[in-house]
Amino acid sequence: MPEKNMVEAIHDTLDLLMAQDESVVMMGEDIGVNGGVFRVTDKMLSKYGAARVIDTPLAESAIVGTALGMAVGGLRPICEIQFLGFLYPALDQLISHVSRIRDRSAGHLGAKMVVRAPYGGGIRAPEQHADSAEAYLTHIPGLKVVVPSSAADAKGILVSAVEDDDPVIILEPIRLYRMGREQVPEQLYRVPLGTARIVQEGTDISVIAYGAMVPVAQEAARNLQREQGVSVEVVDVRSLSPLDEETLVASVRKTGRAVIVHEAPLTGGFGAEIMATVSEQAFWWLKAPVQRVTGPDVPFPPYAWEDWYVPSAARVQRVVSQVMAEE
Amino acid sequence: MPEKNMVEAIHDTLDLLMAQDESVVMMGEDIGVNGGVFRVTDKMLSKYGAARVIDTPLAESAIVGTALGMAVGGLRPICEIQFLGFLYPALDQLISHVSRIRDRSAGHLGAKMVVRAPYGGGIRAPEQHADSAEAYLTHIPGLKVVVPSSAADAKGILVSAVEDDDPVIILEPIRLYRMGREQVPEQLYRVPLGTARIVQEGTDISVIAYGAMVPVAQEAARNLQREQGVSVEVVDVRSLSPLDEETLVASVRKTGRAVIVHEAPLTGGFGAEIMATVSEQAFWWLKAPVQRVTGPDVPFPPYAWEDWYVPSAARVQRVVSQVMAEE
């Protein structure tokens, strides 16, 4: 089985999807001759032509809005938003139309489309290139929101997303794009949307994370095991919407403790929903309050502060230790 | 003291603010000769002239974006967005600029501006006229989000908002606009942003609500007292951001039980943040899991379903009874 990093895995999967289905088209800023600013669509233009690999003008609302029209018209568009922090002009299209067209047409029309966007900190990019905007998206009924944390998952999630009958937005953690290679099966396979993944089993506490925070949680788990003998169960949420409540709740019922980790600011972040869900459904099993380890309630800062902003394994360990100490 | 409904209270307060400070300007769609679709700005145009009561072209991003420029240039704009469901094209300006300009300029520039928007169900309006979009706003660091639930509060909150050095968005519950009159003092007074209000004290359970759900919570409280002898403390959050954690947490620590009520869809709604906050900070006092009574995870439906969608006193009572029954 070949070893791939996440960019390669997504690239090769797009290639397979484009090859097998003529109705799949890709669109976005600089995805053509430039292959995308992260090279995810490298060489696709020469392979599939400008009618299916569409270098769009610079306008995000138009990218998402025209994609919806294409989807209704029988194509399967995959939009790339150059950075998630530039999705905001397109939120109206997502909220008002993409997510509602099925409901509004009593099920007759669907937005069979995918939006992909790199997101999060980690590469010392300029301002507004590192936003974590998932909480705006998880509160849009009708829209699915998924976040891979490994190359293999990135492939399986992308395949499921493109095949899904409903609109799916995939948030791709920039920090994991080239973080290392892992085995990725050659053929097409699917990670069912709506399923979380137990990354590592544990008995004392559940650390619930997604995206680039999954390896951080894993690192914290290793250190906690080694240094304090704490057995951490690491859960990768993976599908924020729909949320796999069952897996999350089962984990917390088992361990009785939970810490949630994300990069986005604390207040109103998706961690609040996870916390609300497990606090409700695992209430009688909880041995201590659930805690959140997140970015602070500030805009993602210029990169000199980036390492302060993004949760580190050390911060996760500190909070896990606190939770373990409560009784 | 005169009795006013919420529209009258807001109207008269705007009038006072315009009269006392030349730098205050108002802008929005149809706010001039038409006085706004809810008549909140009735007759302002003839009183203050077209340069200060600005009937804008039809473009929400421009309303919010130009207001930011005006604010930096020394004016105090108060924008009206005709319905909150039409704010979405302006989310980019709110997220990318209005909320960040102070931070981005190291404190030198500020967005001393207010956005007002009617929101929520209750008047059988067409599609997209009844959205509750507060959860997109409460996850924007730098932006304050407030929701009055009475005419008197509407006045005090508006005065504080216009005087605040930071941008404030006021969500005005359509259903309460003309729901009845109450005494509203004539002079200018302030409701400090960041403070919740205990609407009625109680000992058995805290029902935490805001906007149009406050009267619903009150009605439920009355019925619960009468029918089941349950003593409900009703808390009006009022300031979603910054959140008055202290008041909320103190109430829940006192009662040991809590139900949160809002109109917006459940998943990722602001109720999740309230629930996370009290679940963490009142954990050792909780006698039962906190529960949420909210709209379902669907777009606000056409009005034939409106009464199903919006939480009713009956639904609140049912959930309170369930929580009271847990041990």
Added chain:
Amino acid sequence: MATWPMISVMGGDTSHVSCTDEEALRIYQDMVVLRAFDEKTLTLQRQGRVGTFAPSLGQEAAEIASAHALEPMDWIAPSYRDHGALYVHGLPLDQVILFAMGRSGSYAAGVRALPSSIPIATHLLHAVGLAYALRQRAEPQVAMAYFGDGATSEGDFHEALNFAGVWQVPVIFFCQNNGWAISTAVSHQTHSETLAQKAVAYGIEGIRVDGNDALAVYGVVREARERATEGGGPTLIEAVTYRMGPHTTADDPTRYRPSGELEGHRAQDPLIRLGQYLAGRSILSAEDQERMAADSRDRINEAVARVEAMDPVAVEEMFRHVYQVMPNRLARELRDWGAN
């Protein structure tokens, strides 16, 4: 700078694609239906039998003739005011009434129309995407978006026309300049003299037409359609008309409409103009007109009766179509709601 002359045909200009007498008669008939429908619905609204509703009074030529110029397999992307076009394109009147009753989207299976768009200008992008899909799938059709003068101020208008220009896809932007966006006069909406000239910004065709001249509207839409299907790219059409009624039933135009303005437009009533034209060609008698009006009223009353006899809505319908397959949490919410 070029000026944008207003095309009109009833006056005698024969340089445009012409409409056969049979087609003109069909257009007239549908305009009568739309007028009767709006009058009926306004009454129903006053009686509390339907909710807020946006009539097309005064805009019947623009609304109906434009839709007649399309082919059934063309796509339309309408706004909240375009039930006339939807009706011509195949949407049953029952469905429009259900929409006004807050019971349903304005959609019907098999009709190539998007549900009416309420957020202004957002649907222009959908039309562009539909046109892209048509070309990509080698379907020789067009997509047409309906919108108002106010919509030209929104960013999505701009992005849609710009993408359409770059892509050269078969899309028509049909703008009904009815003089008003609620209370905002078009002169406050933009500093450009015409809306048609906005096409210059995108290097596409811009046409200004007398929107109360049904034959002219028909002609320019046919021409735009031909151009589009032959690869000639998109067209922006400004149909200059006038909103003779309120913005919606929730609106009171006396608050903002200059006195006398409405009266000045009565002579341009498109229904009267087309009626006179057809009478002049001796293909429409006074009796025909009365019969058509009566027939329309009957059909509409029947539709209202059918719709009012329907079962009340069920809560389950609020949940059913949000996703193709209902997620677990939503299914649980539905169970809880049902138990309420």
Added chain:
Amino acid sequence: MATWPMISVMGGDTSHVSCTDEEALRIYQDMVVLRAFDEKTLTLQRQGRVGTFAPSLGQEAAEIASAHALEPMDWIAPSYRDHGALYVHGLPLDQVILFAMGRSGSYAAGVRALPSSIPIATHLLHAVGLAYALRQRAEPQVAMAYFGDGATSEGDFHEALNFAGVWQVPVIFFCQNNGWAISTAVSHQTHSETLAQKAVAYGIEGIRVDGNDALAVYGVVREARERATEGGGPTLIEAVTYRMGPHTTADDPTRYRPSGELEGHRAQDPLIRLGQYLAGRSILSAEDQERMAADSRDRINEAVARVEAMDPVAVEEMFRHVYQVMPNRLARELRDWGAN
């Protein structure tokens, strides 16, 4: 339809506001600073001493001469590439370096400039609002927004120009058409032949100028400024120039730039052109040029040294300026972070 001729002045057109020799020399000097600054910063970036950075190589005339045409109390609303204009308008180079080091916004007290805007086209609206405030407060100044060809595709571009047209406020939209938006050629950005003609959509003035002709840029901006302050409304200026370097340090233009294109533009290098012009007028010698370049490098090196000697950032600064008064929760977060 009118065509949009490209205004150039160095060739001998004397019909535009002219630039004194002293001003031209100052412009040249600042262009030299900008060139030296970009070259230095590109080196620093390769050495890992600053982060991603967008140079103005090839755009110095547009960048510098436009800013020279403004007055100190005018407002500017720059994009990420406009450190040249910011510098002319008063921003210390130290601040620009701090910005490139991810340490700070591109802002300085007392300088009437907004922080550089990264989200494309969003800041055009701010310039319109600033212009509104200027007029309302009877300040006889203008606001000018800087942006690129790609920015003309965004909805905010459209809304800004439309509001400016309706309001007739003193704002200048200064578009540097440098041929590319990252890898997207301007011919793929819009189907309009020029960007200047987009002004037609808003009924405002549209000007196309040779952006590599510093004197022409200076002249048209002065003229637009005069028109604006005299109540003549907004102007859209398309300054046609060329991006000779990468989009940013993270970009590799060899992936998309047609071979030979860059070389074709070398003769238009605005620094060489203005240098030759001034030499032709015998007010700039070869030694002057060398001395200016050397002086610039010295000043820039000193600025770099100053900045690199500064204390490292403190975590507290990440929290301090989000609100005027820090809310309780954020204060608690700061305490927790400090304890980390």
